[in-house]
Amino acid sequence: MASSTKSETAIDVESKSTKRDAAAAVALAKATPLQHGRASRGIAIFDFVLRLCALAAALAAAAAMGTTDETLPFFTQFFQFQASYDDLPAFAFFVVANAIVGGYLVLSLPFAIVAIVRAHLVGVKLLLLILDMLAVALTTAAASAAAAIVYLAHNGNANANWFAICQQFTDFCQRVSGAVVASFIAAGLLIFLVVLSAVALRRH
Template sequence: MKAGAVEIGEAKNSTPTYGVNKGISILDFVLRLLAFAGALGSAIAMGTTNETLPFFSQLIRFRAEYDDLPSLTFFVAANAVVSRYLILSLSLSIFHIVRSRAQKSRILLVFFDTAMLALLTGSASAAAAIVYLAHKGNAKAKWFAICQQFNSFCQRISGSLIGSFVGMALLILIIMLCGVALSRR
């Protein structure tokens, strides 16, 4: 008689865990979509950024492009890699919605999510240093701020950084959610 009571109690305890893990999996899917949008938007915004200013005449022009600076090129490539990863990881996220008790695939996602977070953090940090120099310059090194002349260029690269930092924050939330789902098992 007691064995039957224990089984019923266990069934009741596993149902809320199943529902919570399913909710975590759905939230994981939505956050992955948002992080994908942030990373892809940042890559596109930075990759299409350029501005040309005439100097004294139409024959002499100054041009600013993202690929003039290796840090910004790395930023575009890293955001493209992270966005590809995030779109591919959606299939595992859907799998977790269907089978919310899966553990090994969640551990795999945590591993790759952490690697993508490191890549995104490194590229955004390198780009942020360049954006800071573009806005403020460096008097000691005699580097002039270019944002007074190339205003549109600076606005776009700054906006691109914001999207990447949002993607980083979402990846941190995704990793934390995976940890919660794994700990609930």
């Protein structure tokens, strides 16, 4: 009898322990999707903020370069030296490329909002990832081409007899240099957006 009572007690303890483990597993299974949804929504919100920052940087770069123009004062108005961004194809490409990227970022904002509201949608995130990579390539190409011209403007090239013009066109060089820096900032933010989108897709 004593042996039977002990076995029944052991069975009851094991049964209660099994029920507790099952209840804990069910609670964990219910909590995990909720936590996953909050994390995905947090990533989507951060993505939206980064897009706004990249948009501001790209438009600032395009505006700064597109309004760059300087004329050196001389004794007569018929003999003047002028420097303008559209004198150099690399700078013209820079303005167009950053304007295109800025326009894309504006159009991507509604999709980013959809990704916040419906964090489980994978198609929207995949589309933004692909377009973000194209924007990274375009911004990096434009910023790199303009940076090469800015370097020559500051330092020249003695072997090719290209003289540095920044000692004369000071304001021109300051504005184009600032525009290039802003474009590289936009490219960096876009790269971070690509990484963030890849992480969000991996979580799915």
